[in-house]
Amino acid sequence: MAPSATETVTAEPLTQRFRLNASATGPYKELSPVSYQETETKGGDGFEAAKYPHYLPTWNPEQKYPPLEPFEHKEHGKDADPSFPNLLPTGTQVNHLTPTIGSEVKGIQLSSLTPAGRDELALFVAQRKVVAFRAQDFADLPIGEALDFGSYFGRHHIHPTSGSPEGFPEVHLVHRGANDKSAEKFFATRTSSVAWHSEVF
Numbered sequence: 001m002a003p004s005a006t007e008t009v010t011a012e013p014l015t016q017r018f019r020l021n022a023s024a025t026g027p028y029k030e031l032s033p034v035s036y037q038e039t040e041t042k043g044g045d046g047f048e049a050a051k052y053p054h055y056l057p058t059w060n061p062e063q064k065y066p067p068l069e070p071f072e073h074k075e076h077g078k079d080a081d082p083s084f085p086n087l088l089p090t091g092t093q094v095n096h097l098t099p100t101i102g103s104e105v106k107g108i109q110l111s112s113l114t115p116a117g118r119d120e121l122a123l124f125v126a127q128r129k130v131v132a133f134r135a136q137d138f139a140d141l142p143i144g145e146a147l148d149f150g151s152y153f154g155r156h157h158i159h160p161t162s163g164s165p166e167g168f169p170e171v172h173l174v175h176r177g178a179n180d181k182s183a184e185k186f187f188a189t190r191t192s193s194v195a196w197h198s199e200v201f
Contacts, residue, residue, distance in 0.1 A: 039178045047178040052139050057163025057173045065158055065169075073154055077122030086117035087124055101129045111137055111149055118152050143168045 040056060043049035050056055088094060093106040103124075110133055113121060125131050138146045143165055150156060156170035164171050186193070 045179060054143060055139065055165050055171070055173065057175050058166045059163050063160070063169065065160065071155055075122070076119045076153060077124075077126050080119035080123040081116070082123065084120045084124060086114055087120035096128070103128045103130075104132045104134065106134045108133065109137060111141060111145070115152075118149075122153060143171060147171070 039045050039047055040050045041053050087108065088105070089108070092108050095104040097103060110121065138149070147156065147168065147170055150170075158169045159172040160169070163173055163175060165173070
């Protein structure tokens with residue numbers, strides 16, 4: 001084989017040449033609140049005090065949660081009475097919005113259901129997929145009682161990216177503070193954002 005001249009060239013890693021410029025995109029989550037105003041608890045500045053102050057969000061950046069562990073889930077709907085005598089007693093109004101999905105129910109208070117009624121609720125929701133129960137009283141109950149109701153159907157999910165009531169990280173809140181114009185100001189000079197959200201199911 002004839003001799004040849006060669007040159008070894010070390011290429012610059014692509015990660016260095018194409019690194020994201022964080023200063024051009026703003027903070028990781030640009031519209032992330034960290035507190036609520038005193039106006040929301042006491043009222044003022046043209047705003048009434050919060051109707052449910054115990055549900056106002058709090059943020060604790062030091063909060064840590066243990067890793068998720070496998071768990072056994074019990075499907076309560078599989079043994080429920082399909083005629084729904086406890087969930088939909090006489091006088092309850094049910095409006096099926098389509099033949100196979102979506103129902104609106106009036107005249108039943110879910111927080112008062114017996115275990116048999118809760119089993120029927122699990123079956124009914126599994127059958128209708130999306131169900132709206134009007135005029136429920138969960139917001140008026142102590143938060144712990146509302147969580148107890150939900151835990152009957154399975155373990156709670158903690159959504160760590162949003163504020164939650166003090167001591168109850170399982171409650172996921174969608175909250176806009178009194179006189180909060182941050183979104184309005186934010187989008188006054190732009191049409192998009194790197195802010196993000198995730199769905200909770």
